[in-house]
Amino acid sequence: MARRRQGEETRTRIIEAAADLFHRDGIHAVSVDDVLAASGTGKSQMYHYFRSKDDLVLAVAERLRDGARGSPLAQPISSWEGVEAWLRVHITAMAGCDFARGCPVGTLAYARPEDHEALRGLVAATYDIQRGPLIAFFESRLAKIDNPTWNADALATLCLATIQGSMILARNDGGPTAMEQSIDGLMRLLKHALGDD
Numbered sequence: 143m144a145r146r147r148q149g150e151e152t153r154t155r156i157i158e159a160a161a162d163l164f165h166r167d168g169i170h171a172v173s174v175d176d177v178l179a180a181s182g183t184g185k186s187q188m189y190h191y192f193r194s195k196d197d198l199v200l201a202v203a204e205r206l207r208d209g210a211r212g213s214p215l216a217q218p219i220s221s222w223e224g225v226e227a228w229l230r231v232h233i234t235a236m237a238g239c240d241f242a243r244g245c246p247v248g249t250l251a252y253a254r255p256e257d258h259e260a261l262r263g264l265v266a267a268t269y270d271i272q273r274g275p276l277i278a279f280f281e282s283r284l285a286k287i288d289n290p291t292w293n294a295d296a297l298a299t300l301c302l303a304t305i306q307g308s309m310i311l312a313r314n315d316g317g318p319t320a321m322e323q324s325i326d327g328l329m330r331l332l333k334h335a336l337g338d339d
Contacts, residue, residue, distance in 0.1 A: 153191045156181045161202045165246040169199055169253040199250070203264035206247050207271065215272040219279040222333065225301075228276060229325045232305050233318050241316050244309050273298040283336045292335050304328045 159181035163172040174195050178188055192198045210216055214231050218224075236243070243249075251265045273295075280294035304324050311320035333339045 152183060152187055156183055156188060156191065156198070157201050157205055160198050161205060161246065164199070164202055164253075165243055165249055168249060174198075200260055200264065203250055203261055203268075206250070207264050207268040210247075210268045210271040213272075215275070217275060219275040222329070222338065225276065225279060225332065226325065226329055229301065229305060229328065232309060233312075233321050233325075236309060236312055236321070237318065241312050241318065244313050245306060248306050248309070269302060273302055276301055280336070283338070287337060290336075297332065297335065301328065301332075 156177060160172070160177045163176055163180055174185070174188060177198065178185060188198075192201065215228060219228060232245075247265055247268050250261065254261045254265065276298035277294045280292075280297045284290045284292070284294055305321075308321040308324035311324075312318055330339065
């Protein structure tokens with residue numbers, strides 16, 4: 143039992159080190175040796191749990207998907223303040239690393255080979271978890287509008303795309319201005335689209 147627990151701790155340590163390095167430097171810039179050095183593990187341990195770096199990338203993506211389920215982005219939204227809080231939590235996350243990193247999920251998406259369906263599916267599942275509360279809120283607002291020109295899925299995707307783009311700009315600028323401006327503009331657009339301006 144103790145050996146099994148120790149093995150799980152080693153596996154977790156490797157995944158956490160890889161997740162941090164992938165987030166900071168990107169998948170392609172990080173070698174297996176980089177992960178081993180950061181996790182304090184050896185190659186025999188690495189290859190006991192992961193057949194390849196690709197398997198490790200998938201494990202990181204699974205960790206991000208599973209973590210998304212308990213994150214603030216997955217919490218129910220019942221008001222416009224909740225929508226804005228969903229958007230602004232990304233500023234808080236980026237401020238935590240001095241705007242030197244982007245979205246960890248987006249980092250995996252950018253580096254995904256075109257034919258890597260397993261990684262594409264995990265990234266999509268993570269984004270779906272994050273969009274879920276937005277979709278539910280927008281559906282509740284759209285139900286009060288006759289013949290709406292928007293649908294809830296499109297509005298949630300607009301939020302996600304706006305945040306992803308603004309995070310790239312904020313990382314390049316080294317500060318939150320682009321995110322603040324994008325969120326302010328998006329909130330006005332959303333409220334107008336749903337007749338709440």
